[in-house]
Ligand code: SF4
């Protein structure tokens with residue numbers, strides 16, 4: 001399973017593909033109505049793509065990547081550049097790619113400072129408690145491939161997951177540039193696995209926009225940094241809070257500490273989305289953080305045990321240098337607790 005679940009991969013890169021959406025006529029309804037019972041939420045959904053389609057998908061992706069309209073933000077561009085559709089060189093006879101969406105829950109943790117409790121959100125993109133890499137691989141092997149001894153390699157890091165999810169029909173894009181999967185809304189993590197098993201080549205369609213977005217601007221209105229524009233569908237990645245609070249350094253101009261509402265990332269354009277309204281709140285509550293440990297984080301002086309414990313809690317956080325991890329945590333927590 002990829003550890004690069006940063007917002008750039010999970011959300012913003014989606015914006016790169018929205019210019020290709022044929023807005024009138026391309027519809028997919030996720031379905032609103034009664035809230036789903038937790039037992040009705042699928043653990044995962046998947047689509048399979050023949051490797052024969054790989055060159056065409058790559059060429060299409062290149063056209064979009066080199067086209068107009070994307071943010072020039074250096075970090076965003078860096079993430080795009082890393083997505084090159086490369087396959088492992090030592091993988092002989094690749095036949096299919098499995099694209100999966102796994103349902104993902106957020107978490108909250110209570111921090112203490114001066115005797116006061118602060119409940120802090122940890123969005124699902126950073127906190128992964130359900131699908132360990134081994135569990136995911138076993139499920140694909142036993143429930144999707146169903147042929148013993150087939151090779152299976154995680155290629156999530158080097159492929160544009162949102163794009164593949166959209167082209168394979170696994171999900172549809174929202175105006176917030178996130179992908180929505182039936183029964184999960186936008187609360188999902190995407191994965192791609194290469195296999196030498198011959199799996200059904202499901203028809204590739206065009207990228208689709210949620211039907212609901214044609215008459216809704218909730219995410220647009222609520223975004224604190226105006227990432228979205230009514231005149232175009234690509235969000236401005238350079239303005240997104242997630243981009244700022246995942247990276248080290250001072251917050252850029254235009255992103256005020258008071259705009260933060262999560263330890264990492266931002267869920268403001270997802271929580272009120274009507275297309276997520278059927279998904280029940282299954283947020284996990286983590287062990288409370290003592291006042292002593294809260295202070296250690298705020299001072300940016302963790303001990304080894306605290307460092308390890310927070311790396312485990314944020315195990316889907318990008319692979320930043322160890323020397324950057326705690327300063328990021330300190331800055332983000334300070335913005336939440338002291339403002
Ligand atoms: S909030 Fe509205 S416009 Fe935004 S993604 Fe959801 S349905 Fe679409």
Ligand code: SF4
Nearest residue numbers: 223240241266268269
């Ligand atoms: S609401 Fe938050 S996550 Fe969504 S686009 Fe705006 S800043 Fe980014």
